[in-house]
Amino acid sequence: MKFPWKTALLWLLPALIIGFFIWQGAFNVIPSQQQPPVNTASTRMSYGRFLDYLDNQRISKVDLFDGGRTAIVEVSDPEITGGRPLRVRVDMPGASPQFITKLRDQHIDLDVHPARNDGAVWGLLGNLIFPVLLITGLFFLFRRSNNMPGGPGQAMSFGKSRARFQMEAKTGVMFDDVAGVDEAKEELEEVVTFLKKPEKFTAVGAKIPKGVLLVGPPGTGKTMLAKAIAGEAGVPFFSISGSEFVEMFVGVGASRVRDLFKKAKENAPCLIFIDEIDAVGRQRGAGIGGGNDEREQTLNQLLTEMDGFEGNTGIIIIAATNRPDVLDSALLRPGRFDRQVTVDAPDIKGRLSILNVHARNKKLAEQVSLEAIARRTPGFTGADLANLLNEAAILTARRRKSAITMLEIDDAVDRVVAGMEGTPLVDGKSKRLIAYHEVGHAIVGTLLKDHDPVQKVTLVPRGQARGLTWFMPSEDSGLISRSQLTSRMAGALGGRAAEYVVFGDSEVTTGAGGDLQQVTGMARQMVTRFGMSDLGPLSLETQNGEVFLGRDLVSRSEYSEEIAARIDAQVRELIQHSYELAVKIVRENRDVIDRLVDLLIDKETIDGEEFRQIVAEYTVVPDKERFVPQI
Numbered sequence: 001m002k003f004p005w006k007t008a009l010l011w012l013l014p015a016l017i018i019g020f021f022i023w024q025g026a027f028n029v030i031p032s033q034q035q036p037p038v039n040t041a042s043t044r045m046s047y048g049r050f051l052d053y054l055d056n057q058r059i060s061k062v063d064l065f066d067g068g069r070t071a072i073v074e075v076s077d078p079e080i081t082g083g084r085p086l087r088v089r090v091d092m093p094g095a096s097p098q099f100i101t102k103l104r105d106q107h108i109d110l111d112v113h114p115a116r117n118d119g120a121v122w123g124l125l126g127n128l129i130f131p132v133l134l135i136t137g138l139f140f141l142f143r144r145s146n147n148m149p150g151g152p153g154q155a156m157s158f159g160k161s162r163a164r165f166q167m168e169a170k171t172g173v174m175f176d177d178v179a180g181v182d183e184a185k186e187e188l189e190e191v192v193t194f195l196k197k198p199e200k201f202t203a204v205g206a207k208i209p210k211g212v213l214l215v216g217p218p219g220t221g222k223t224m225l226a227k228a229i230a231g232e233a234g235v236p237f238f239s240i241s242g243s244e245f246v247e248m249f250v251g252v253g254a255s256r257v258r259d260l261f262k263k264a265k266e267n268a269p270c271l272i273f274i275d276e277i278d279a280v281g282r283q284r285g286a287g288i289g290g291g292n293d294e295r296e297q298t299l300n301q302l303l304t305e306m307d308g309f310e311g312n313t314g315i316i317i318i319a320a321t322n323r324p325d326v327l328d329s330a331l332l333r334p335g336r337f338d339r340q341v342t343v344d345a346p347d348i349k350g351r352l353s354i355l356n357v358h359a360r361n362k363k364l365a366e367q368v369s370l371e372a373i374a375r376r377t378p379g380f381t382g383a384d385l386a387n388l389l390n391e392a393a394i395l396t397a398r399r400r401k402s403a404i405t406m407l408e409i410d411d412a413v414d415r416v417v418a419g420m421e422g423t424p425l426v427d428g429k430s431k432r433l434i435a436y437h438e439v440g441h442a443i444v445g446t447l448l449k450d451h452d453p454v455q456k457v458t459l460v461p462r463g464q465a466r467g468l469t470w471f472m473p474s475e476d477s478g479l480i481s482r483s484q485l486t487s488r489m490a491g492a493l494g495g496r497a498a499e500y501v502v503f504g505d506s507e508v509t510t511g512a513g514g515d516l517q518q519v520t521g522m523a524r525q526m527v528t529r530f531g532m533s534d535l536g537p538l539s540l541e542t543q544n545g546e547v548f549l550g551r552d553l554v555s556r557s558e559y560s561e562e563i564a565a566r567i568d569a570q571v572r573e574l575i576q577h578s579y580e581l582a583v584k585i586v587r588e589n590r591d592v593i594d595r596l597v598d599l600l601i602d603k604e605t606i607d608g609e610e611f612r613q614i615v616a617e618y619t620v621v622p623d624k625e626r627f628v629p630q631i
């Protein structure tokens, strides 16, 4: 193994420069203290005024910096500062020995901070320590990467100088590997043609678009889709993450963008993929305290590069984000990322086809039904489903079985959703209380119209939960009605309702904390996002809790107080209504609840079928006349 001398020398130079700045005290890395800390005392006072105050004994403390050229002083003047001393910065002509004696005579609390020369020692040390640390770090990095597997055809990383992006000559991913996102694929089909047969478009004078923005939550396959486009078109794939652009040193991000486009042009036709573009592409000048110069420079460079090549040079840029709302509008202008393709979390059909893709290389027992898994996993993304099947395979191996059965899959779902299994509590009051809590959820859910059916109730703890009630999502069209939401809220409050009815107001527990949080979130969204309250059909907030004010997004605290109070009142009313419904159902079904609790304590788990049977035996409410949430 050879030591990378050339690279080390390349790093040595910046290290020396950093050391120099430390010596100059530009960074407060080493507490040399010849300069006042940057953020103290932004209020200034003239030297003359300072002398005045000094004569009037209104100065209580003086800190001298930089050989007396700067002072931070504490003014205590009850009239001005209201009792609390105020820290003020004074630019001084220097501090003579007589002046210092004068301060001492007045019994002023005086601190003289070391002059610049004392810092030199630290600066010199910094100059030595930094390069040594850097070179050692580099040495180990080099050793590690030397041992890493990888050969020709593997992703290449240009990590040498400034350009840190990956290039894959062949991604090996095809559209068939990405499932459940048919609409997105259809739209992207055309991009493949742009790359493969640009003549087709240029011949009729069509301008080929340069950029496509993939919008969707993490793990839905955006990266895979981009790779698949490159794979289908048979072109190289360049990728970089937005967060990698944003670096410590000014100018590095911008030059990375330049390098990336230079390399891409040399390899055209090709595809550039920018993941997490929001990291670099946020609205300019929107950050706290103005903006981030480095990020804006990078963004400007990106815009310049995109403008700088014609649509038919054979480079297509695909960017991914889950926050299109925060992007700088310049990025979305025609000629840049003017096409948006949504990649959402898959519906039940999508989940099934994703499961099919990932089941290809797994050994599944005959009776495993991928449909049933798809049904049990609403909200799962492609990445979650891949992870799920992998967990199931691991469990299977651990149990020394030869194929994955439904048992492993169910356990894996529970685990992915709720965490690791724990040991059940010993019989006693808390176990009884938890049993009532869970049966409360389940009974309210079962007796409410529009509520998903119970899948199982268990006292086996998992993750943070001490007991769990699982509901089987019936269908997911992605649309949820107001009545369904109200039912869900009542079901979620069923646990607390049972604690309250059975054990009394003073015995309710913290166990309902998670339920309450969930319910409050639902109610708030009903009011602020879905227009399901007396406030009317208004969108008042985004999913992330930001608030629309005119065209701008502001943080929640910028609401008018009146609107905030009205939102709170509506949220409260929705929750109260659901809670009363839950309490009513628990009260009117005490008999069957008691019976179910005994059974649950005995068996630890009751599955949905059995649960419904017992409920049907005991309740007089015929199926059709289940409780209907009155809104």
Ligand SMILES: Nc1ncnc2c1ncn2[C@@H]1O[C@H](COP(=O)(O)OP(=O)(O)OP(=O)(O)O)[C@@H](O)[C@H]1O
Pocket (backbone or CB within 6 Å): 177, 178, 179, 180, 181, 217, 218, 219, 220, 221, 222, 223, 224, 225, 275, 320, 354, 357, 381, 382, 383, 384, 386
């Ligand atoms: N639609 C899908 N079909 C098949 N597999 C998928 C799909 N979506 C995700 N996966 C699996 O999840 C993994 C992660 O997906 P990918 O990195 O493409 O998601 P992403 O949307 O780019 O997420 P992020 O925004 O976090 O980068 C993939 O390697 C694949 O195994």
Ligand SMILES: [Zn+2]
Pocket (backbone or CB within 6 Å): 437, 441, 492, 495, 496, 511, 512, 515
């Ligand atoms: Zn609960």
